[in-house]
Amino acid sequence: MRVTSLHSWAVNPIQAVAIQKDLSERIDLRLPRDFSLRYVAGADVSVDRERERIYAAVVVLSVPDLMVVEIRQSAMPPEFPYVPGLLTFREGKVLAAAFEQVQTPCDLVVFDGQGLAHPRGLGIASHFGLLLGIPTVGVGKSKLVGDYGEPGPDKGSSSPLLYKGERVGTVLRTRRGVRPVFVSPGNRIDHASAVDVVLGTCTRYRLPEPTRQAHLEAGRLRSEK
DNA sequence: GCGACAG
């Protein structure tokens, strides 16, 4: 996959915020007219503070069978601290290196984190949506910003996530009884479609397969040796 | 000043 160089990764928190404000203006929540989901990818990272190493994995699955068809990994020293709201600048560089190796023509990517549901409207899913040029969805295990009502207990139950008077995502129950996940559009996708993609890629676990598989692969890379 | 705070 081609990762557009819209900016440097060698920045400080002040510059990172400026980049987010600038890029957020380019977010488009409209689904491409010719969109069809044949291959979906998932991305995630694992961090080893002891070895001072951050491991990334991008896994591609076919749709609708959800079989893993490609796995790409990358590792490097962390160069940016974890700061709520600036996650992309900690995980971005190593993730980009993994995406560059992907050969399968992916139609959409699911990220472990927020998309639109971010202080400046540019969570990791939105940011990479711009860098990759294809639809992206953010699926966070917890909330970063916004208010919501607890969704019902059944799988598929949801409630809108609101922030500053706007809808920024959906709090979605992906399995009966489990804690809900926070789904938000990255770029080039709407709220309803984002939820459809998540429900369509969830099997027997709380997290969708793309992200779940990526999480496992990042962990395996970290464990080898 | 106080509370919130993706991974």
Add this chain to the structure above:
DNA sequence: ATCTTGTCGC
């Protein structure tokens, strides 16, 4: 994110 086996509950 990460430290970590068994165990309580649907």
